[in-house]
Amino acid sequence: MSANTGEQQDEMTQDTEQNAQEPQREEPKPPEPIQIDAVMAVVAHPDDAEFSCAGTLAKYAREGKRVYIVICTAGNKGTPDPQMKGEDLAAMREREQRAASAELGVTETIFLGNPDGELFPTLEFREQIVRQLRQFRPDVVITHDPFRPYSLHPDHRAVGITTTDAVYPSARDAIYFPDHYREGLEPWKVGEIWYYGAEQPDHFVDIGETFERKIAALVKHESQVGKATELEKRMRERAAEVAKESGQDLELAEAFKVVKLRR
Ligand SMILES: [Zn+2]
Numbered sequence: 001m002s003a004n005t006g007e008q009q010d011e012m013t014q015d016t017e018q019n020a021q022e023p024q025r026e027e028p029k030p031p032e033p034i035q036i037d038a039v040m041a042v043v044a045h046p047d048d049a050e051f052s053c054a055g056t057l058a059k060y061a062r063e064g065k066r067v068y069i070v071i072c073t074a075g076n077k078g079t080p081d082p083q084m085k086g087e088d089l090a091a092m093r094e095r096e097q098r099a100a101s102a103e104l105g106v107t108e109t110i111f112l113g114n115p116d117g118e119l120f121p122t123l124e125f126r127e128q129i130v131r132q133l134r135q136f137r138p139d140v141v142i143t144h145d146p147f148r149p150y151s152l153h154p155d156h157r158a159v160g161i162t163t164t165d166a167v168y169p170s171a172r173d174a175i176y177f178p179d180h181y182r183e184g185l186e187p188w189k190v191g192e193i194w195y196y197g198a199e200q201p202d203h204f205v206d207i208g209e210t211f212e213r214k215i216a217a218l219v220k221h222e223s224q225v226g227k228a229t230e231l232e233k234r235m236r237e238r239a240a241e242v243a244k245e246s247g248q249d250l251e252l253a254e255a256f257k258v259v260k261l262r263r
Helices: 002-021 048-062 086-104 123-136 154-170 178-183 211-218 231-245
Strands: 038-043 066-073 108-114 140-144 192-196 203-206 253-260
Touching (some): 038 048, 038 123, 038 154, 048 066, 048 086, 048 192, 048 203, 048 211, 048 253, 066 123, 066 154, 086 108, 086 211, 108 123, 123 154, 123 178, 140 154, 154 192, 211 231, 231 253
Parallel strands (some): 038 140
Antiparallel strands (some): 203 253
């Protein structure tokens, strides 16, 4: 008798527990971190990646990940010298960028070669970026934040928004730019977009180990930074400020706003 009563009581307890649990919703779990094998920075000009995310790129390169930089313009107007010819400047800046990429351990640097200062979020431009995404298949895409109010450079705005539109849905769905599929380029789902220059960043990357590489890469852009006398000091102060903003135990950091995409 006593054994039966015990069983009944157990059943009743279970029932009560189940009933008590039923109306409760599951707590939303923080999303799982994605597996990162490849990172691609899509930027407007040679030197944009170095100023904004080079410590992060160097960190992933050091970890043996594939790292790409896509430079959307030739940077052929980036000079105060009215005598400078655009094509000479473009050639110089490509050399500077290749040297900078080498300092960071970048796997491949892609030059789209569009005219400086003339980018618009067109379908033609989007196709160029979708092609890179489908070819190199990055898990994370880093780019300019196009949603930041008062973002002044038209190329930065155009690259940020066009890259966003290229990631989702264009690169994902084969029906966009069907020539790619016919050429053998499969659709590709990017896992996350990381925006730099965001007003409210939510992801901070420790660049303590790679800050030196960032500076070594930046000084390669001599046409832009000149002798770079104060550059290291300025960049170190900035990275230290960002580290402080993170509220984490970091000395030097780069900051991003992350948008996760359903995979
Ligand atoms: Zn720029």
